[in-house]
Amino acid sequence: MANELKMSCARRTAGGSSVARRMRTQGDVPAVVYGHGKNINITLNLHDFTQLMKQMHSEHAVLTLDAEGEVVNVLIKEIQRHRATHNIQHVDFVVVDLDEIVTVSVPIITIGDADGVKNYGGIMEVTLREVEIQCKAGSIPDDITVDVTPLKLHEVLRVANLEVPEGVKILADPETPVVVIASSAAEDSAASAAEGEGPEEPEVITAKKKEEEAEPEAPKGKK
Numbered sequence: 001m002a003n004e005l006k007m008s009c010a011r012r013t014a015g016g017s018s019v020a021r022r023m024r025t026q027g028d029v030p031a032v033v034y035g036h037g038k039n040i041n042i043t044l045n046l047h048d049f050t051q052l053m054k055q056m057h058s059e060h061a062v063l064t065l066d067a068e069g070e071v072v073n074v075l076i077k078e079i080q081r082h083r084a085t086h087n088i089q090h091v092d093f094v095v096v097d098l099d100e101i102v103t104v105s106v107p108i109i110t111i112g113d114a115d116g117v118k119n120y121g122g123i124m125e126v127t128l129r130e131v132e133i134q135c136k137a138g139s140i141p142d143d144i145t146v147d148v149t150p151l152k153l154h155e156v157l158r159v160a161n162l163e164v165p166e167g168v169k170i171l172a173d174p175e176t177p178v179v180v181i182a183s184s185a186a187e188d189s190a191a192s193a194a195e196g197e198g199p200e201e202p203e204v205i206t207a208k209k210k211e212e213e214a215e216p217e218a219p220k221g222k223k
Helices: 017-025 046-054 185-194 205-214
Strands: 005-011 028-035 038-045 063-067 070-081 088-095 101-111 123-126 130-136 144-147 156-158 177-182
Touching (some): 017 028, 038 046
Antiparallel strands (some): 070 088, 101 130, 156 177
């Protein structure tokens, strides 16, 4: 956990859809904190929570919530959004111990200019943008960074090539492609032309038919 993310919130006792609607019109969002023997109904300031999320590389980061003096470490379990506006309607937090093992997904960040792209006109295709990991809650990395600079044309970087901090285990299949350096369509066409490859000429059936029709009939024998 590279950056500590903190937020204060208020406890609430009243519930129901009408109360929730009134809270939203006031710029607040209802939320609940549960797990490890706790079940706390809270209210979040929507602006503060939105700003906090902008500091997060993903929604799977540990937050420290101060619920009127009761401080808990939590992970975001679910964010419910409005179907049409996508505005946040409700948030579920689950309490975690910083030493407990959790399973979360973190983003994969690529840096550098691949050799196959920079020097040979290839195209970089990122086929996996996040990966599921397992580690202590207090050690969740913001992201997994991979330097693509050495990748040559037609090379593939796989999950097995990702480097993660000590204590972090990647759960994805090691053979899963993450980055592929492919040749461009123009290069493929040029290579085909250089090798003399090309589409086969279609058979001209009509011409063949005319030739057959032009053949004279054999003379019939006299009776």
